[in-house]
Amino acid sequence: MFSYILYGLVWLISFLPFRVLYIIADINYVLLYYVSRYRREVVRTNLCNSFPEKSLKEIVAIERKYYKHMADLSVELYKLWHMSEAAIRKRCVFRNTELPQKYFDEGRSVIGVLGHYGNWEWMSSYSLWENDADFLALYKPIRSKVTDRMMKAIRSKFGAVLVAKDDTLRVIARYRSEKKLFLAGFIGDQTPNVHNLNFWTRFLNQDTPVLLGTERIARKYNFPVVSVRMRKVKRGYYEVEFIDVCANPAGLEPGVLTEMHTRLLESFIREEPQYWLWSHKRWKHKKV
Structure with missing residues (x-):
C-alpha cells in the first residue's frame, strides 16, 4: 500500500513548478541535515578521510553544500516525470557531442563512464541530443514492483533504454547482432559486493575496490570509452x-x-566535491 501512495504522491509532486519544488528542497535540507541528521556520520567520515589536508571548517562547508545539493536532487529526479523536452534540453545541456558522434560515424558503439556526480539521473535525456544511437541506461531493479515501475517510467521519459545490470551482456549482444549503435552508461563508482573485490586502487586517499565490468566489456568488444562529467552550472541547470x-581498449x-576512468572521476570530485554522493557507504570493504 505504501508503494502505491508513494507512486501517487511523486506523480502529483512532479507537476509542481521548479520554484515550488526548490522550496520543498530547502525544507528537506533542514530536515536531512539538522533534524534527522541523515547519515551525517558517514558523510563526515568520508570527507575527512578523503581530504585529510582540509580543516574541519572546510569539511563542514563542503558537507552543508552537499546536503543542499542532495535535497535538490530529491526533487529534480521526480520532476523528470513531467518535464517537457524543451525544459530538459534547456536545463541539461550536452556539450561536445561530436566526440561520441565521431565513433558512431565509424560504426562503433560507445561506453560512457560516469559517477554519482552532479545529477546523473538527468543523463537519461541524452537521447534527445543523439539520433544515430540509443542510450542504454544500466540500472539495478528495485524490489518493490510499484517503485521499480515508477523509476523506470521516470528514467525512460526521454527515450533512454533501461537495461537491468544482469541483462547487460545479452542486450549488448543483441545490439551487435542487429548492427544497432548505442552509448551505454556505466556507473564507475559502485561498491562491489564481497564476492567481487578483485581490483583495488587508491581513490580519494583510500584503498578502494572497483568493479571491472566496464573494462571487461570494453576490452572484449573494443568499444571506445568516454568519461562523462556533469557540471552544476547553477541550481537546476547542468552541463554534460x-x-x-x-x-581502442582491447x-x-x-x-x-579502470585506472584511467577512476582517475578522471577523482579529478572531478576534487575540483567540486559537494556534487558527489558522500552519503554512499563507498568504503565499507577494507583491503586485507
Whole structure:
C-alpha cells in the first residue's frame, strides 16, 4: 500500500513548478541535515578521510553544500516525470557531442563512464541530443514492483533504454547482432559486493575496490570509452561534457582502463566535491 501512495504522491509532486519544488528542497535540507541528521556520520567520515589536508571548517562547508545539493536532487529526479523536452534540453545541456558522434560515424558503439556526480539521473535525456544511437541506461531493479515501475517510467521519459545490470551482456549482444549503435552508461563508482573485490586502487586517499565490468566489456568488444562529467552550472541547470578515455581498449593491459576512468572521476570530485554522493557507504570493504 505504501508503494502505491508513494507512486501517487511523486506523480502529483512532479507537476509542481521548479520554484515550488526548490522550496520543498530547502525544507528537506533542514530536515536531512539538522533534524534527522541523515547519515551525517558517514558523510563526515568520508570527507575527512578523503581530504585529510582540509580543516574541519572546510569539511563542514563542503558537507552543508552537499546536503543542499542532495535535497535538490530529491526533487529534480521526480520532476523528470513531467518535464517537457524543451525544459530538459534547456536545463541539461550536452556539450561536445561530436566526440561520441565521431565513433558512431565509424560504426562503433560507445561506453560512457560516469559517477554519482552532479545529477546523473538527468543523463537519461541524452537521447534527445543523439539520433544515430540509443542510450542504454544500466540500472539495478528495485524490489518493490510499484517503485521499480515508477523509476523506470521516470528514467525512460526521454527515450533512454533501461537495461537491468544482469541483462547487460545479452542486450549488448543483441545490439551487435542487429548492427544497432548505442552509448551505454556505466556507473564507475559502485561498491562491489564481497564476492567481487578483485581490483583495488587508491581513490580519494583510500584503498578502494572497483568493479571491472566496464573494462571487461570494453576490452572484449573494443568499444571506445568516454568519461562523462556533469557540471552544476547553477541550481537546476547542468552541463554534460564528454572526455575521451580510450579509443581502442582491447590493446590495454588489465586494470589500465579502470585506472584511467577512476582517475578522471577523482579529478572531478576534487575540483567540486559537494556534487558527489558522500552519503554512499563507498568504503565499507577494507583491503586485507
